[in-house]
Amino acid sequence: MSGCHSKQCGVGNDELDFLPESIRKKVENHPCYSQEAHHFYARMHVAVAPACNIQCNYCNRKYDCANESRPGVVSELLTPEEAAKKVLAVAMTIPQMTVVGIAGPGDPLANPDRTFRTFELIKEKAPDIKLCLSTNGLKLIDYIKKIKELDIDHVTITINAVSPETASKIYPWIFYNHKRYRGLEAAKILLERQYEGLQACVENGILVKVNTVFVPEINGEEIEELSKKVRKLGAFLHNIMPYVEGDGTAFQKMGIKPPTPQQLKEVQEKCESHMSLMRHCRQCRADAVGLLGEDRGQEFTKDKISKLEIRYDPEFRRAVHESIEKEREKLKKAKALLFTNTKEENDITVLVAVASKGGMLVNEHFGTAKEFLIYEVSSAGIKFIHHRKVTPYCHGSISCLDGSDILEDTISKLSDCKAIIAAKIGFEPRDVLEQKGIQCVDEFAYLPIPEALAKYYEKYVLNKETVGV
């Protein structure tokens, strides 16, 4: 049996138990740093940083920073004051929002005044909210003191290469110390500053996640070495993100292709023996609001926020978090009892797609699911692999695809899965899916995902009638 079964990869629930108390406190309700937390807690980004000091070949400056965000979507730029007000509004409407990140639309540290003023205001008005920063790393080392002062405990650095040769294929230029550098010289300066920034963060007790944009034909051969290197320098988590083809980018013009899900899975498998990986990233927008994978930004536009009177109530938020923690504790205890009934000699490993809209529950219908969580299930337990985005089958009139095209597309994305577990699956798609060999299971509706997967495994894979959970 390969891989790390019986636990969730990345920093999941089980891993949290083994972390020192000080680090556990920092990550246990951070939806990006803890795989398990992302089912319960939300994040928001405030788009206050328009400028950038480097050029990445996968980026089109008209859009958000592709190092942390999905290219192709434009943010509404905010002043620090507008951003702070928005944070308070979201915090009271979505009290499970625990983290505010600044991730663009350019680079936060190319806009230091706006970025740090925003963090100052949030720290003053809502000190219970964690602060998070995502940067290309060029200016990071210059701001360590400020980052520390403001208790920004989480920093993401996008590092895409180990060698300057590879880096020079990604970055045509950087703007540093009032001067534009190009080619190998630019790549050398950038890499040196990124790795120095990483070390300085670690030395100052700041948790670092490294994002790497995986572009197979450009940096594919270096990712494993990169993973080892950032681990050695003390990074906490490595997020290997697939390059997304953005409109009008240099890579698009050069015909550079994004990785297939299989290429991504392979590279993640190589790296996971060296480093904890983040596998649940949704490459969210620089103004994203809500649980990962969900975007409630439209509820909090500048116009709507400007009309609001907000009274921030930390007690109300604390009460919500306490009830979430009780629920998590219950689920954790229940999870510990799962897979005690299965035997190694019966070991069969299957991939299963689960429809969920949060709370770690099977609580989404097949027809309305915008994504599926893919788990590997074996007699030893479950392992989260990644999510796969789909077009909802019940799409109303907003899609140009008709129902059968959508279903074909979903089937092609889930063709390696043995089953779909959802809260409800209608007769029409069920027939087609089952003809294609994908089991449709909705009898475990509203159960916690680990329990549903254990029951499914025992009943449908091991063919046992009694389920010991």
Ligand code: CLF
């Ligand atoms: Fe935002 Fe990034 Fe902080 Fe998370 S996102 S700044 S660490 S709060 Fe998270 Fe979104 Fe992936 Fe980023 S899912 S794109 S990793």
Ligand code: SF4
């Ligand atoms: Fe674009 Fe971000 Fe790269 Fe700057 S750092 S060029 S905004 S992807």
